[in-house]
Amino acid sequence: MRVLFTTWSSPSHLYPLVPMAWACRAAGHEVRFAGMPSAVPGIVGAGLTATAVGSDEELTGMSASGKLAAWHKQEQWPADWPEHPDRLSPAQVELLAALGRKQCVIAERMVDDLVAVVERWRPDLIVSDVSTFAGAVAGAVAGIPVVAQLWGSPGVLRYENRALGEEPLPEYAALFARFGLDAPVDPAALLDPCPPSMNLGSALPRLPMRFVPYNSAGEVPSWADDPAVRPRVCVTWGVTAAKVLGAAGLEPLRRIVTAVAGLGAEPVVAVTAAQRELLPALPDGTRVVESMPLQLLLPHCDAIVHQGGAGTALTAAAYGVPQLVVPQRPAPMLLADRLAATGAGRTLPHHVVAGDEHADKLVADALDALLTDPAHRDAAVRLAEENAAQPSPAELVPALAALAAR
Template sequence: MRVLFATWAEPGHLFSLVPLAWACRAAGHEVRLAAPPSCMASAARAGLTGVPVGRDVAVEQIRSRADLAPWRSPGRWPEGWASRPGLLDDAQHAVLRALADKQFTVADAMADDLLAVARRWRPDVVVHDALCFAGTVAAAALGVPAYGHGWGTATIMRVENHELGARPLPGYPRLFERHGVRPRSGPTAWFDPFPPALRLPDPAPRPRLDMRYVPYNGPGDVARWVLEERARPRVCITAGVSGHKVRPGALPPLLTQTADALAGRGLEVVLAISADQARTLTAAPEKARVAVGLPMSELLPTCAAVVHHGGSGTGLTAAASGTPQLVLPQIPVTAELGERLHRHGAGLILPPERQSDPAAVSEAVEALVDDPRHTRAAARLRTDMLRMPSPADRVTALEQAL
């Protein structure tokens, strides 16, 4: 069969799709990835055949919209809000509507080209990331099944719907109507890489297919020091690779402040950054090793703990590695993962007002490294993930949809 994968952003959204795309290709199916032009280089490095569609508008939308400023800033919303949107106040609901409007703009910029590609290539099924609404439109236009692919929050956040429920906002059906297509309420089912311990109930339940998270963090070389015997516990500090596009020009304070806080604590501190972030690094933090472009799936299994921003790529890679995590959320949605890890015992989370406190950060890291309860909880989480069906197993679901 022909499987068309679609996403609107890289690297985080694109990277989450790669293992299932590989599995489809290895099973003998034809695979293409449709995404904006900025994604093509990453698609090629992942070994995928990419087709550029639409225009790159997402980053500019995030940077320039004043109504998204609260989403770009550190902060905590009520715990479990993605599952219980009634906890949110009017201002927070307004931010979610702005997020939806941004995604409608992104989808509209992709849809014409994506439909043209889909009509020429004639895929049998479409797999798209959770916020790539243009993928659902293309599948509806062709009359083929569409499968959403979860990647981010502990639930599949449905910002296209009023208060994350079942009633669509006006901009969602307009995406379909502009192309003469009957609106669909969403994909046929969702591939969900989150283990049960990290999930929240869906505010509007929908078919969900468990699928094991297989880390893909981009290509890279593994330095010899990664595999050598360690005299001290190793702690990784990272802020992911997506934030640099929205906040270019300097390393996130999360990285430098945390590295300074852990200096002299008897730990081997590794600052893991991307090539783009490395270009903004004027001087390496004292007593920290800098690793540029090293895949996290190779580094994190060697670490006693990881400190990060709460991104799902880092968080799920750490969970798959059995590594305890300290989450310092930089935007409201990334606190969801940290809160679930904290409840499970496999991690800790610090509120925004304590993230720049060296003593608080050091205390949390030392608790993760020294308290075996966190290590045991992280190991249980890894075992639970290994029990989930692999991407190769889930290719059958796509085949049976035809």
């Protein structure tokens, strides 16, 4: 069969799709990837065939302007809020709607080109990142089944609907109406790589899938395989904070690295080239690695501290690494809480780490517990075993073929 994969963003929404694309290709199917221009280098770097669709100017500005500026500086939301949208305040509901409208704007930029690609190439199946709304539209226009893949978040965050319910946002319905379709079409199934013990329910049919870490290609440095003389702690802050908040978004990283060094552990700071230019002064003995894929680094680490990105969290989970999560946005907060409930990690509020006068001690205490309490290590190992027990992407390719044949 021909399988068209599509995403709007790189890397956080691209990388989770790559293992399934590889699995389809290895099974003998023809695979093509359609993404916004910024995603094309990552697609090609993964050894896949890319087609650019739409335009992606000012995506960072869209994420940091207007109502969405508040998304990056939130206090704690209600527990398990995707399952209990009734617990959300009107301001929180409106913030979710603003996020959905942003994705609709992105879909508007992509959809005409994507529909044209589908019409020319005639895939049998579309596998779309769940937040790439243009994929759902293109499949509906062509009458082709669409499988939506989650990026690792607990539960299904249906930003395209009002208050995460069943009623579509007007902007989402308009994406379908422009092609003469009366109503949005749900995906045929969801590929879900979140471990079951961290996950929340959903009414949509799901295909549980093992999370296979992919954070781009890279080289393992010689020091990584050397026996560590002290505990090694990875500190990473994703890519969104620096893009949206600049150097100020990396300030908590300095406090965290200082706490790691104060415990006698070895801090390893994993950053992009752009982030490295923004790094504050760090303690002596800190090792900084640039653009090193986490799947190459984390097997050599005893713990990780990060901002709560799903790809980072599930990569650490796959390798049984205890985690300290310091989230600032609602989705990472949700993930951090679900991870902490398994015992495989701890969480501290971002505003505490960034501004509380006792932050250094709170961070040090949490890290000390991760490094010395065997309960955290045991829980992290159990989470890795749970992930490994899920069907691999290769095992799910026949299920995708069956959906395409309907």
